[in-house]
Amino acid sequence: MEYANHLNEYAPAPSEAQAAEEVARMKTAAVRNENSDVYKLCYSAIDLTTLSCSDSVRSVTAFAEKAVEFYDKFPHIPNVASICIYPSFVETVGVAVDGTPMRITSVAGGFPAAQTFLEVKALEVAMAIENGADEVDIVLNAGRMLTGEYDEAANEVEVIRAEMDEEIVLKVIIESGVLKTPDLIRKASLLSMFAGADFIKTSTGKTDVSATPEAAVVMCHAIKDFYEKTGRKVGFKAAGGVRTPQDAVLYYTIVEEILGKEWCTPELFRIGASSAANNLISAIEGREVKFF
Template sequence: MEYATRLNAYAPAPTAAEVDAEVARIRAIAGRNHNAEVYKFCYSAIDLTTLSCNDSVQSVTEFARKAAEFNLQYPHIPNVASICIYPSFVETVGLAVDGTPLRITSVGGGFPAAQTFLEVKALEVAMAVENGADEVDIVLNVGRMLTGEWDEAANEVEAIRAELDSDVVLKVIIESGALRTPELIRRASLLSMLAGADFVKTSTGKIDVAATPEAAVVMCRAIRDYYEATGRRVGFKAAGGVRTAEDAALYYTIVEETLGREWLTTDLFRIGASSAANNILSSIEGREVKYY
């Protein structure tokens, strides 16, 4: 399908100066969300992540069981939204969290570089879902984005979306730190949504520049404009570099200010995190917590 021409229906991206001004405005008011209620919600929006070369069936099983048993120790805090792992561990997590509401998120499509054959990407995603993944996080082809191959990048997303049933959540990582400019970040977000993404996500966490408030503002504005044009709500996920409760509250405030409180549900807002889980728990409890 042709996607590049459909971008003409949308306004251009804000300038870098406009983005900086908006981030400064939101930082100035984000303190209102430095409270236990917001931190509890942010914790419940976490895709609890382990994506390490050291992952094993044993380590992932222990990790998932900790998440599954969380509410035995902290019944007053809503549990994380999902556990995010490499596709080969989907079945492992499924066994560990069976009987709980926890969802299973698998990265896929040649994560994190997405530099493999489209057929391999589609097959990997299909296998992850067959093994029990409820959600799949793939990476938009950054190389194609940087060379202006808009249609080719979006058609890869469309082909992968076609492998999934409608109830499987597809999150598309635009790797905003590699795209850098507001215009490319906006284009990548809109192309992903036009091609069928249920979420747009900032980063893989595998390059030097991960989630930034500036990228989040551009992405959330794109989500808002897409919703106004189509009536379809797409979620936002911040991942990579979200380490503290204050970091999480800043992204919460960006979503609140740009998209409105109707986006502040775990169906439309997620945080990809590992170390942030303990830090947010510590802020909620008012003492150091090392649960994970």
């Protein structure tokens, strides 16, 4: 399908200066949200992530079992939204979380570079879902975006989306730190949504620049404009470099200010993180906690 022509139906991206000015305003506004209730919401929005070359069935099982143990250890805190792993560990996590509400997120589609055959990407996604993934995080082809091959990039997402049933959540990573400019970040966000993304996500966490508040502002405005034109709500996920409670609260505030409170739920707001989990628990409990 031709998607690039639809970009003209939307306003241009903000300038870098405008995005920076808005982030400064968000940082001031975020102070009001540095409280236990927002920390709990941010914790419940985490896709608890392990994406290491040293991952193994043993380590991933222990990781998932620890997340399940959280239900009993901290019953007053809503647990994380999902566990995010490589596709070969989907079944491993499924065994560990069986009988709990915990969702399973699999990266797939040639993660993290998306530089493989489309047929391979689609098959990997299909296999992750067959093994039990509830949600799939794929990467928009940044190389195609940088060379202006917008339809080709979006069509890859469309093909992968077609491999999924409607209830599977598709998050598309635009790798904002590679695209760099507000214009490309906005285009990538819109193209991903045109092609069927349920969430747009900042980054893989595998590049020099990961999530930034400036990219989040641009992406959230794209989500708002898309919703106003289509009536379809798309979620936002910040990932890569989100470590402190203040980091999490800033992204929460950006979502709240641009998209509204209705987006401030795990159904439409996620944080891809590992180290942030302990830090948020500590902020909630008022003492240092090293649970994970």
